[in-house]
Amino acid sequence: MKVNRSIEEINSKIKSGKAVILTAEEIIGVVEEKGAVKAAEEVDVVTTGTFGPMCSSGVFLNLGHPQPRIKLGEAYLNDVAAYAGIAAVDVYLGATALPPTDPTNLKHPGDFIYGGGHVIEDLVAGKEIRLEATSYGTDCYPLKKIETSFRLDEINEAILYSPRNAYQNYNVAVNLGEKTIYTYMGILKPKMGNANYSSAGQLSPLFNDPLLKTIGMGTRIFLGGGVGYVAWHGTQHNPSAKRDQKGLPEGPAATLALTGDLKQMEPRWLRGLSYLGYGATMQVGVGIPIPILNEEIMGYCAVRDEDIKAPVIDYERAYPQREGGNLGLVSYADLKSGSISVQGKKVPTASLSSYAGAREIAAALKEWISEGHFTLTEPSIKLPSADAGISLKPMPQRDPDKGDGTL
Amino acid sequence: MIKQKIVLRFPPHIVEQPTIYHLIKDFDLMVNILRADINPKKEGRLMMELSGSEANYQRAVEWLNEQGLQILNLEQQIIWRSDLCTHCGACTVICPTEALMFERPEMKVRFAEEKCIICELCLRACPARAMETLVENASFQ
Numbered sequence: 112m113k114v115n116r117s118i119e120e121i122n123s124k125i126k127s128g129k130a131v132i133l134t135a136e137e138i139i140g141v142v143e144e145k146g147a148v149k150a151a152e153e154v155d156v157v158t159t160g161t162f163g164p165m166c167s168s169g170v171f172l173n174l175g176h177p178q179p180r181i182k183l184g185e186a187y188l189n190d191v192a193a194y195a196g197i198a199a200v201d202v203y204l205g206a207t208a209l210p211p212t213d214p215t216n217l218k219h220p221g222d223f224i225y226g227g228g229h230v231i232e233d234l235v236a237g238k239e240i241r242l243e244a245t246s247y248g249t250d251c252y253p254l255k256k257i258e259t260s261f262r263l264d265e266i267n268e269a270i271l272y273s274p275r276n277a278y279q280n281y282n283v284a285v286n287l288g289e290k291t292i293y294t295y296m297g298i299l300k301p302k303m304g305n306a307n308y309s310s311a312g313q314l315s316p317l318f319n320d321p322l323l324k325t326i327g328m329g330t331r332i333f334l335g336g337g338v339g340y341v342a343w344h345g346t347q348h349n350p351s352a353k354r355d356q357k358g359l360p361e362g363p364a365a366t367l368a369l370t371g372d373l374k375q376m377e378p379r380w381l382r383g384l385s386y387l388g389y390g391a392t393m394q395v396g397v398g399i400p401i402p403i404l405n406e407e408i409m410g411y412c413a414v415r416d417e418d419i420k421a422p423v424i425d426y427e428r429a430y431p432q433r434e435g436g437n438l439g440l441v442s443y444a445d446l447k448s449g450s451i452s453v454q455g456k457k458v459p460t461a462s463l464s465s466y467a468g469a470r471e472i473a474a475a476l477k478e479w480i481s482e483g484h485f486t487l488t489e490p491s492i493k494l495p496s497a498d499a500g501i502s503l504k505p506m507p508q509r510d511p512d513k514g515d516g517t518l
Numbered sequence: 519m520i521k522q523k524i525v526l527r528f529p530p531h532i533v534e535q536p537t538i539y540h541l542i543k544d545f546d547l548m549v550n551i552l553r554a555d556i557n558p559k560k561e562g563r564l565m566m567e568l569s570g571s572e573a574n575y576q577r578a579v580e581w582l583n584e585q586g587l588q589i590l591n592l593e594q595q596i597i598w599r600s601d602l603c604t605h606c607g608a609c610t611v612i613c614p615t616e617a618l619m620f621e622r623p624e625m626k627v628r629f630a631e632e633k634c635i636i637c638e639l640c641l642r643a644c645p646a647r648a649m650e651t652l653v654e655n656a657s658f659q
Binding site for chain 1: 604605606607608609610611612620622624625626642643645646647
């Protein structure tokens with residue numbers, strides 16, 4: 112390598128206000144003009160961003176002990192079911208959780224107007240949250256029923272912990288069927304009436320470090336408008352997915368588990384969403400700084416929408432039936448242009464992830480670092496990458512009474 | 519010549535009157551009906567574009583008022599809450615008239631009220647529920 116820079120060196124430049132920071136969008140022209148080596152000499156950090164729906168998100172809350180004490184059995188926050196199968200007053204509230212009274216898809220397509228993501232947004236906004244819970248009662252936790260309300264600043268901990276965020280690439284969804292379908296990829300009109308995608312492309316964190324050479328456990332990030340950390344690789348992490356020569360995956364690949372203190376986040380970047388006919392979820396703002404350690408890392412950060420390809424998948428049959436296969440690859444440059452060509456047909460496109468939001472996050476992170484109070488971190492361990500030999504497993508399906516036949 | 523998009527609200531007692539016939543026959547207006555519905559309370563709602571001479575249009579409006587019909591401006595029926603919009607763009611492929619469109623290279627959603635035909639598809643297509651309608655329209659949903 113012609114350029115060699117350590118995280119320590121970058122941090123001392125950040126603290127002395129001398130670090131050069133550009134967003135993943137701004138760096139593209141610089142590398143095209145000057146080349147990766149020269150750009151790596153001049154730039155210390157590249158900031159990324161993404162603001163898309165991320166279903167595998169949620170919060171751990173410790174609600175404090177009432178008098179007398181209770182061991183929460185069934186717990187509801189603003190009527191939305193929270194998981195209480197941990198210690199007495201700890202609960203986990205997931206983004207897709209619903210109130211038991213939600214009519215779901217009984218009248219299809221259901222509205223899913225208020226779910227876990229909305230409760231989290233209201234909590235972060237400082238609104239009063241209603242708690243209703245029951246329990247069986249024990250000698251040490253005698254209370255069997257409680258109805259109360261609380262605000263975020265009145266509880267002990269609120270820790271955003273999301274098992275899967277920031278997907279590296281995603282499917283482009285179309286509907287080959289004859290009727291409109293309602294999916295987690297939005298409303299899909301029949302006969303390929305539209306194609307929906309969900310990635311910030313060239314601004315997205317894991318497209319700028321495709322082989323996870325800098326992002327690892329403990330990496331400090333922008334999360335929900337506050338500071339967060341990479342906790343682990345995400346669930347369904349599939350780093351060994353097919354990649355091109357630049358290391359860019361041609362479909363959903365790496366994922367991240369993210370965590371951070373909810374109390375310093377903002378409702379603007381944690382938005383409850385209602386997907387017609389599918390369910391409730393949450394739009395999460397994530398931004399990751401990439402330390403420019405050398406020209407190789409700089410080369411990855413120069414990734415452009417035209418280089419990144421995503422598979423077009425039929426959500427009427429191929430996806431729900433897990434049949435595999437796709438209708439071809441399209442670039443994010445095409446997707447963002449407003450239409451793509453699929454099997455000779457021009458199909459209008461729409462995004463579920465907000466590119467304007469991703470831009471704002473990358474710019475905010477750039478500002479935080481420029482101001483000197485957000486420094487970069489050395490990962491405590493690396494995450495499994497393309498060479499890990501991971502393959503995604505389907506769910507085993509068999510007669511549970513017979514098992515798989517082995518002892 | 520005048521061209522105007524309006525919403526007519528019919529109270530139950532005149533919902534069965536041939537109002538459109540009179541607009542055409544007596545006032546020489548061209549009528550383009552965008553949407554019409556009647557709720558369980560038998561109140562009617564008609565969204566349409568009227569065009570004709572200025573004088574005829576004004577006479578027609580007076581006549582409609584005399585009949586007890588309420589005339590509303592069509593452009594204020596659907597509200598885009600820019601404070602709630604996350605600018606994802608999911609609505610832009612659902613809106614049939616491109617009233618909701620995606621501006622490039624800003625990559626932001628824009629709502630052109632004058633193109634809206636109050637189909638209301640955006641109300642449920644927006645994941646962030648940033649599209650709203652007036653309370654008095656709720657009974658027509």
